[in-house]
Amino acid sequence: MTTDLYIHESDQEYDAIVVGSGITGGWAAKEFCERGMQTLMIERGRVVEHRKDYITEGKGPWEFENRTKVDNLLIEEKFAVQKKCYAFSDTTKHFFGNDKDLPYSTEEGTGFDWIRANQLGGKSLLWHRQSYRLSDFDFSANKADGHGNDWPIRYKDLESWYSYVEKFAGISGSNEGLEQLPDSEFLPPFDMTAPELHVKQKIEQQFPGRHMIMGRTAHLTQPTQLHLEQGRVSCQARNECQKGCSFGAYFSTQSSTLPAAAKTGNLSIAPNSVVHSLIYDEKTQRVKGVRVVDNDNLSTREYFAKVVFLCASTLGSAQIMLNTKTKSFPNGIANSSGVLGHYLMDHNYNAGATGTVEGFDDKYFSGRRPSGILVPNFQYKPSLYKKNYVRGYGLAGGSHRDNWQGNAQQTGIGADYKDKLNKPGKWSMGLHAQGEMLPRFDNYMALHPTKTDKWGIPLIHIDCTWSDNEKLMMADAEQTAFDMLTKIGLTEVRSYNSIGKNNPGLAIHELGTARMGRDPKDSVLNSFNQCHDVANLFVPDGSSFCSSAVQNPSLTFMAMTVRAVDYCVKEMKARRI
Amino acid sequence: MPTHSNEIELENKTDDQDNRRLFMKKMVALFGATTATAVMSGCSQFSMQRPNPPKNGQLLSEHESTVLYSLCETILPKTDTPSAVEVGCHEFVPHQLQHCHSEKQQNDCIHIINTVDIQADKAFSKSFVLLQPSQQQQLLVDFESSSVSTLNEKKQFSFLKALIVFGYFTSELGATKALNYQPVPGGFIGSIPINSATKSWSPQAYY
Numbered sequence: 001m002t003t004d005l006y007i008h009e010s011d012q013e014y015d016a017i018v019v020g021s022g023i024t025g026g027w028a029a030k031e032f033c034e035r036g037m038q039t040l041m042i043e044r045g046r047v048v049e050h051r052k053d054y055i056t057e058g059k060g061p062w063e064f065e066n067r068t069k070v071d072n073l074l075i076e077e078k079f080a081v082q083k084k085c086y087a088f089s090d091t092t093k094h095f096f097g098n099d100k101d102l103p104y105s106t107e108e109g110t111g112f113d114w115i116r117a118n119q120l121g122g123k124s125l126l127w128h129r130q131s132y133r134l135s136d137f138d139f140s141a142n143k144a145d146g147h148g149n150d151w152p153i154r155y156k157d158l159e160s161w162y163s164y165v166e167k168f169a170g171i172s173g174s175n176e177g178l179e180q181l182p183d184s185e186f187l188p189p190f191d192m193t194a195p196e197l198h199v200k201q202k203i204e205q206q207f208p209g210r211h212m213i214m215g216r217t218a219h220l221t222q223p224t225q226l227h228l229e230q231g232r233v234s235c236q237a238r239n240e241c242q243k244g245c246s247f248g249a250y251f252s253t254q255s256s257t258l259p260a261a262a263k264t265g266n267l268s269i270a271p272n273s274v275v276h277s278l279i280y281d282e283k284t285q286r287v288k289g290v291r292v293v294d295n296d297n298l299s300t301r302e303y304f305a306k307v308v309f310l311c312a313s314t315l316g317s318a319q320i321m322l323n324t325k326t327k328s329f330p331n332g333i334a335n336s337s338g339v340l341g342h343y344l345m346d347h348n349y350n351a352g353a354t355g356t357v358e359g360f361d362d363k364y365f366s367g368r369r370p371s372g373i374l375v376p377n378f379q380y381k382p383s384l385y386k387k388n389y390v391r392g393y394g395l396a397g398g399s400h401r402d403n404w405q406g407n408a409q410q411t412g413i414g415a416d417y418k419d420k421l422n423k424p425g426k427w428s429m430g431l432h433a434q435g436e437m438l439p440r441f442d443n444y445m446a447l448h449p450t451k452t453d454k455w456g457i458p459l460i461h462i463d464c465t466w467s468d469n470e471k472l473m474m475a476d477a478e479q480t481a482f483d484m485l486t487k488i489g490l491t492e493v494r495s496y497n498s499i500g501k502n503n504p505g506l507a508i509h510e511l512g513t514a515r516m517g518r519d520p521k522d523s524v525l526n527s528f529n530q531c532h533d534v535a536n537l538f539v540p541d542g543s544s545f546c547s548s549a550v551q552n553p554s555l556t557f558m559a560m561t562v563r564a565v566d567y568c569v570k571e572m573k574a575r576r577i
Numbered sequence: 578m579p580t581h582s583n584e585i586e587l588e589n590k591t592d593d594q595d596n597r598r599l600f601m602k603k604m605v606a607l608f609g610a611t612t613a614t615a616v617m618s619g620c621s622q623f624s625m626q627r628p629n630p631p632k633n634g635q636l637l638s639e640h641e642s643t644v645l646y647s648l649c650e651t652i653l654p655k656t657d658t659p660s661a662v663e664v665g666c667h668e669f670v671p672h673q674l675q676h677c678h679s680e681k682q683q684n685d686c687i688h689i690i691n692t693v694d695i696q697a698d699k700a701f702s703k704s705f706v707l708l709q710p711s712q713q714q715q716l717l718v719d720f721e722s723s724s725v726s727t728l729n730e731k732k733q734f735s736f737l738k739a740l741i742v743f744g745y746f747t748s749e750l751g752a753t754k755a756l757n758y759q760p761v762p763g764g765f766i767g768s769i770p771i772n773s774a775t776k777s778w779s780p781q782a783y784y
Contacts, residue, residue, distance in 0.1 A: 058760065058761075060749060060752055060753070060760070060780055061747035061752060061780055061781075061784055062747060062748050062749040062752060065676075066672075066673060066676050066677050067669075067673070067743070067744070067747040067784065068747070068784045069673070069676075069677040069784070070677070071676045071677065072676060072677060072678075072679075073676075086783070087783075089783070089784070190765050190767075191765055191766060191767025191768070192767050193767050193768060194767070194768045196767075197767075234764065235764065235765075236761050236762060236763050236764065237762045237763065237764050237765040238760070238761060238762065238782070239782035240782055362770055362771060362772070363768050363769070363770065363771070364768075364769050364770075364771040364775065365765065365766060365767055365768060365769065366759075366762060366765065366766040366769050366778075367759070367762030367763070367764055367765035367766060368762060368765070368778075368781075368782045369765040370782075401777075403756075403777040403778070403781075404742055404745075404746045404756075404777065405743075405781070405784075408738065408739040408742035408743070409735060409739060411718075411721045411722055412721075413651060413652055413714055413717040413718050413721065414651065414652070414654055414714050415654055415656050417652070417653075418652075418653045418654065418656060418658070419656065421653075421742060421746075422658070422755055422756060422776045422777060423773075423775070423776060423777060424771070424775065424777050
């Protein structure tokens, strides 16, 4: 039994080291612990305790000096990149990485917006919680049209693991029977508003093959016994999730996997431990542990284990691997293929349209729904592709009823104007593209040849750009969203395409730097997220993706992680690892 | 014997003195007696230049602060809910501009505050702060919609107005009394019936 959850120094050889504590790391730790394995979770940042450290939760806007906006000087000094995230505000800034301490570089003429959340729980505290399964069309897309390598897994390999994680995490949504977006194990879906139900009916009537469904999200709309046992209760529809949620109503490491892992008594956590590199034994051709630099005082220490799971994020995990240079791996551990760091992807959220929905003045909603609607990808196989580009996009969005924020822009002075501001205004509806980004060797991250961070680790250097395929897709998505809203009768329809303005990165779906594959010559990981070159090193996070698909990837991180742990523990017991 | 027109003039003068007295009271409450007197004496000799530039660290001069104060009261006056001044918008605006907005936006706001005052001077030969509430209202209505202002000035005014509105509805009274405050909704219901008196929900998930 572990007596103290948090450790500093340890000579112990753990069964498993899990680097990272976000969605992937939390699941890996829970699964190892529940299989009786002594597990050390390593987190580079500080401890964030569930409830206790949600310091801004429940506060009104007036309780912040700048009414939830962040001071210019502070942004300039510490958050020049993080400020671009939609969830960044004075109410959440303590959960975002500090850009001053966490520099990275990009190739001249390119840009990449890298959003960081370096604390216990990682981005599981900040995520958008949308949760979707990939389909077989996604797993076979690379093979079907020749972009990227073939995924070494198919839907059937993950299906039961999806079910397993969904039941535990709690995913709300509706059964739709769509072949491109398999149904999950659902809690009840959130409601649609009256204008959304209207728009859904019109879209499905006028655009055969296009559907509009309620967003699937990791919120407890109706908790089961499994959730109550985790100490979680129903979603209160505050939609202030990124401040932290003491109801535990959305899935995070803190609300869900961490308490489950800790309950086993097999979990230890080493916070403030920045992993520098892996310790590799040339003789056994195995990793033995990790080298760590203390986040605060920069002292160094080592931790040891029989297996290592890298769950440090797509860029973070690849950075650790690239920085582990050994005699047999001069270009980074498990990188005999030379593809480590390459095929970096994000999603492309850069086009869409909004319009006014006439009527429904006497209809309103109650509560702040922490989710939106989705038009699932309707170009999910080659026969449905557009002529001038490959792959497709989903359209996410929802209705909005104007309030003082929009009404403020209208003309008016005095009592009548003030009275109007208090009242709900017009209904509008938006559809925003979530496009697939192709895996390309040319989009990559590497270690900077000379610059290092304050922990002495080489900076990540990123060269990642939108290709013509992504640009053509957004141009089409803009037109399509505009046409859809116009054809179903919305007025004042306006569209946008921001691909020329936005760097990759802001969808916060970095994927693909240590891709899976059947062939060790062109991939880093096998079908169980195990390194081809190093049998006791696994990477189950977003690094492993062969294609981005269009779905929000976190649910797939969860399913792949539990599958990888299950496989790893069986291999350990069979003494093959 | 006073003529008819003189009577009107006299009436106006009395109103004006009342207005001046009322405003003086507010200014004393706001800035203290010395400053208020200085501001009032400066009001009559308004020039195109920025009068009495702000003291160190302040975004607005004392005179500009008084104009902003009057703008806040005119745009969102006291009704069955508090006025913008009662929730402190006249203090919020310069604070927010200094901390969260660009230099250009700061300058635009300073410019538009002075421009409104110049308009008042042109139309009524008085500072905006000394006009009757109905004159203040009419001046701003005209400023928003007629040719007395340029398109750019209209945009600048709209920005300042939106900032006052933001300050109002993110204040405690604005968020909890002027709107239907629902800090913990308890769940989401997609459709509920409402009537023309129903207020919008508050707070917002994102501001």
